[in-house]
Each structure stands twice: as structure tokens, then as C-alpha cells.
Amino acid sequence: MAYETILVNIEEGIATITLNRPEVLNALNSQVFEDLADAAQTLGSDDSVRAVIITGGNKVFAAGADIGQMASATAVEISTGDRPSQRALNLLENIPKPVIAAICGYALGGGCELALAADVRIAADNAQLGLPEIKLGILPGGGGTQRLPRLIGSGRAKELIFSGDFISAQEAWRIGLVNKVVSPDQLFEEAYKMAKRFASRGAVALAMAKSAVNEGLRMDLEAGLEYEHKCFSLLFATEDQKEGMKAFLEKRPAKFQGK
Template identity: 80%
Template sequence: MAYETILVEIEDGIAMLTLNRPAVLNALNDQVFSELAEAAAKIANDPSVRVIIITGGEKVFAAGADIGQMASATAVEVTISNRPSHRALQIIENMPQPVIAAIAGYALGGGCELTLVADVRIAADNAQFGLPEIKLGILPGAGGTQRLPRLIGAGRAKELIFSGDFIKAEEALRIGLVNKVVPADLLFSEAKKMAKRFADRGAVALRMAKSSVNEGLRMDLEAGLQYEHKCFSLLFATEDQKEGMKAFLEKRPAKFLGR
């Protein structure tokens, strides 16, 4: 399917989702989120896709929500219009495959919140992050007040949310908001290199590992450990487990088939 606000490319088991509204710095609106949700749902069910990269391109990730669309909205309208963003972000967050966000330029407001649903974040050295909603008399409403504290801790998250100030890539790395900072011209090659490293692993184990981490974080420790053990045990019913261990014993690279 052709989309108007995003680009979708799939090659060698890696899907690239690119926000494509350069004229408005990839501002996020209902159409963007609806198209992201549709594309992500299809990719999630595609067994040939092992890893997803989400990006906004070389110059900007996403400069936030479309304020022009929001400025005159009523509380009832916002309640309804917030649903596409929450649906899209939940679909991306719960995709079984690993998701990498490759971030250049601004990742602000909803753009920053979109990066939070990725499993791994790689930032270009020109990236800037922020949740400036407080300066508009509102708060981050697409998961920022919930996902950010879980990622970097409540104190640091509150400082960013309460101030609305931007931080640069190196500071984002220092506080754990991103996993890695690379030169801007190497952003996509580094993201693809990481994606290929993940894609070369056993697909079933990858999905189980992601599920074990994500579901475990929603449980108390004992329940999480039980869930991990269940995932661990189920992997012994896969062909990939047999191949992985056989390859190890034979001192050769494993050839995983994803089953």
C-alpha cells in the first residue's frame, strides 16, 4: 500500500519506516499515526521481517505534534484525537521484532515520545531531544510521562518534563535516553549494522527475549522470573535452538531459520 506521510522499505529482513513530512519537520498528526499503525501492524505479522528501523530521515526525526491541528481543539476533541497516537505507539512498542530508532536533528514532543517505544535508540551527534509541552500549557500526552521515567528514572524525567528544555545527543546518552551517539553521516549505516547483527540471531529467540523483557517489566520480580523461565523452556522446542547449540559444539556459525 502507498502511504502519504511515511515511507516503508523492506530489504534483507530489515524494515525501514521513515516519517515523510519534511516541509513541516515531520510534524505528527492523526494521519501520520494512522499510517504508522497500519504499516507496523502489517510488518509485525510478516515473518520475513526480523528487525525494524524507525527514522525521520537525515535532517530531523520529528519536531512534535502538529500544533496547528491542536490549537483550537476542545477537551472532547483531544480525547478522541489522542487515540490514533496511543494506538500507533502501542502497536510499535509491542511489535515482536526488535525496533531501532535512528534519530537525527530534532526529536521533540510526540517525536521524542515515538523514540521511547523503540527497543534501542541510536542518535546522530546533531540530535536534540525535548518534551516542550509544558511551555504550551499542556503535558506530554503520548506516553512521555509514563515511558520516560521508566527509561531514565523519575528525577531526570521530571526535570525534562517540568522545564520543557531540550538536551543534546551527548546528554541524552549520559542519562540513558539513547544507547549510542554516532556522527550524523554514519547514522543509517550504524543503525543498519546493528539491525543486521540482530537479524542474524535466531528470530524466535529474539522475539521471546523481547517479550520476556517487556512483559517482565509489567510484573513483579517473581512473576517476571516465572515468565522468563517459560520463554526459556519453550525455545527448546525450536529448530533454531537445536541448530544454535549444534553449531556451537561444532565450532561453526549457526544458520538460523526462524523456526
């Protein structure tokens, strides 16, 4: 897969999406979002891909949106446009397989919102995360006001959004914004190790589990429990469920086929 602003590599069932605009600290513009949206759809439908890592490389994740592209936009243009950032991040969030963000350096504004669309976030100890849009007279418009409160609670999310301040990787871990903090030289290795662990599980069960969590967050508890039960029940029609339980009873590793 060849793209203008990202690199995509698939190895051992793990797809890695690397933002590739180093000259502007991986700033996110409409072309980046177009490429991310296409990659999300392609990888999501590729049965050979079992997990996805998204990274900006070993210097910076993404320093935010391309302000030069947005500065002259009017309210009418923004309100009637096709919302490329929300579309791309929604597609990434709903890839039916685990998505891990490997964050080194800055993950600011749209970069932070991109990380929020992943299922799991691993940060290098030099990472800084934040939503500084308020300092530009705007608010996070790529899902930040919705995903961040659902992840860390409304009080902490409002503090970050209202102040526009950056936080360290350790503080991000403390408040639950990232799952793990490692040294920069261990970042990709740790992300790959986690992706391989996820990929060894049953692909259908993983997709159902992700759907149950994501959809359940949009429902009240009663509806969420009903949706969980539906997903749980459907898995008993899969070959992987039969293999998983048989392997458990036979005290051997399961050999899942994604069926």
C-alpha cells in the first residue's frame, strides 16, 4: 500500500502505520486523514492482519493539526465540510482488531486525538500529550471532547481541554490516558510484543469484545449488558470457541483460525 503521508508495513500479521511528515513534525492535514481513512478500511478488511500499531516514528508522534491549512477557513466551510479528521479517526477506532498507539515525543491536538482513537496507548518516557486548541481560540474537533472524558473522566478531561496544557508521559499514565510508559528505545518493541500477544487470541472473539466495549460505551448499562450477551452468544457459533474450550480441557495451547 503506497500513500503520500503515511507508511504501511505488514509483518507476521501485525500492520504498522507510520506517519511520514517529519519535516512538519507529522502535522495532520486533510491528506493525512484521507490516507489514514483508506488504510483503516483496507487493514480492517484484511484477514491476514491481526493487530495494528500506529506510530510517528522515534522522534515525534504528531505535533497537531496543520494550522496553516485551517487558519483561513470560515465557519461555513468547517460546518459544511466532510469532517475528514472525525471520519478517519472513527474508522481507525472501529477497525475490528486491536489498535495500539506507540507514542514518542509530542502527541498534541490532533495527534493526541489520533492516539485516543486507538484501543491501547504506550508512551515513551519523553512523550508529551495535550489538547492545546483552546489557546488558538478553538476546541478539539477530532473527537477529543468526546473520547478523552470517556477515557479519564470529565473532570480531568475538562482540565486538560480548558487549560490547553501539555502533560508528561508519567502524568498521562497516572490519570489513565496511556496504559504503559517505557524508554524510547523500547517503545516499538513493547508495542509489537503487545500486538503479537493480542494477535495470538481468537480474531472473532477479539472483534466481538472490541465491539462490545465500544458500542457499550454509547449505551446505558442495561442496553450495554444486552449487547454484550448478544456478542457472547454469537461466539458459540464459531470454530474458535470450540477450539478454545477443547484446548483448555485438553490442557494445550489453542490454535485459533479466526472462524
